[in-house]
Amino acid sequence: MIVEYIRYSVDPAEAEEFEAAYARASASLAAAPQCVDYELSRCVEEPTSYILRIGWTSADDHLQGFRGGEHFPAFFAEIKPYVRRIEEMRHYEQTAVRGAGSSVPTMYEWAGGGEALERLTEVFYTNVLKDDLLRPLFEHMAPDHPKWVAIWLGEVFRGPERYSGERGGYHHMVRQHLGKAIAEPQRRRWVALLMDAADEVGLPDDPEFRAAFTSYIEWGTRIALANSQPDAKPPLEAPMPHWDWGVAPPYVPSDS
Numbered sequence: 001m002i003v004e005y006i007r008y009s010v011d012p013a014e015a016e017e018f019e020a021a022y023a024r025a026s027a028s029l030a031a032a033p034q035c036v037d038y039e040l041s042r043c044v045e046e047p048t049s050y051i052l053r054i055g056w057t058s059a060d061d062h063l064q065g066f067r068g069g070e071h072f073p074a075f076f077a078e079i080k081p082y083v084r085r086i087e088e089m090r091h092y093e094q095t096a097v098r099g100a101g102s103s104v105p106t107m108y109e110w111a112g113g114g115e116a117l118e119r120l121t122e123v124f125y126t127n128v129l130k131d132d133l134l135r136p137l138f139e140h141m142a143p144d145h146p147k148w149v150a151i152w153l154g155e156v157f158r159g160p161e162r163y164s165g166e167r168g169g170y171h172h173m174v175r176q177h178l179g180k181a182i183a184e185p186q187r188r189r190w191v192a193l194l195m196d197a198a199d200e201v202g203l204p205d206d207p208e209f210r211a212a213f214t215s216y217i218e219w220g221t222r223i224a225l226a227n228s229q230p231d232a233k234p235p236l237e238a239p240m241p242h243w244d245w246g247v248a249p250p251y252v253p254s255d256s
């Protein structure tokens with residue numbers, strides 16, 4: 001992705017109409033397949049200064065694709081009166097320095113940290129061994145298997161990177177599933193028993209947490225099943241997956 005920054009200095013009398021024009025023009029950005037995202041910000045200290053940030057799939061996609069494409073005429077018709085107000089219009093490459101702050105708790109923190117995940121897997125694997133469908137797969141598992149799965153989950157949910165640091169990361173985990181020939185009814189039962197265990201140990205049951213948690217479990221179990229088939233040849237090296245809240249971050253009411 002390439003980021004285009006356009007800095008405007010608009011006349012105070014024009015500011016309201018400038019924002020309204022961009023609100024209309026944004027429909028063309030939203031419809032453009034070359035546009036990743038966009039955002040218009042107004043300067044607090046100097047409210048007539050604006051910065052428009054547009055993420056493009058590439059500079060060529062912007063300059064040739066968008067400007068030569070079907071959405072540009074409607075876009076340009078809206079913003080044309082403000083072209084003379086542009087002070088900077090350039091493309092920027094993203095560097096490796098980027099990330100998110102801690103304004104939203106990680107799923108690891110929200111779950112209750114490593115202790116909560118260890119309680120979860122202890123109860124879960126106790127029940128797995130009582131289950132006729134799953135017992136054959138797990139009856140020879142090592143005693144510390146529940147602990148390592150808890151540590152894996154912790155790292156996935158943005159907790160400490162312990163599975164990578166102490167156990168061998170993705171490479172070690174993926175090899176545990178090879179050749180196990182997990183069947184779909186076993187995958188389903190695994191998911192169902194994990195959700196029961198989540199209730200039993202009192203993992204947070206707010207809709208946002210459970211939706212994000214279940215989404216990872218659904219994804220992960222489908223991958224485990226696929227990788228476990230006799231003819232599967234999954235990559236043996238890959239980055240650790242990480243899971244965040246997705247479209248519904250936790251609901252934290254404001255104090256007001």
Ligand code: HEM
Pocket residue numbers: 137138140141142144145148149152153167172173176177180182186187190216217218219220221224225
């Ligand atoms: C989100 C889904 C899953 C995750 C995160 C996961 C995670 C793991 C991890 C981290 C290990 C290695 C633990 C260690 O380092 O000792 C492992 C092993 C294993 N997993 Fe999974 N797994 C998932 C789904 C499944 C499913 C659906 C099944 C079968 C129904 C399954 C069966 C096994 C078995 C049989 C082992 C080896 C156990 C042993 O003998 O020690 N896994 N899994």
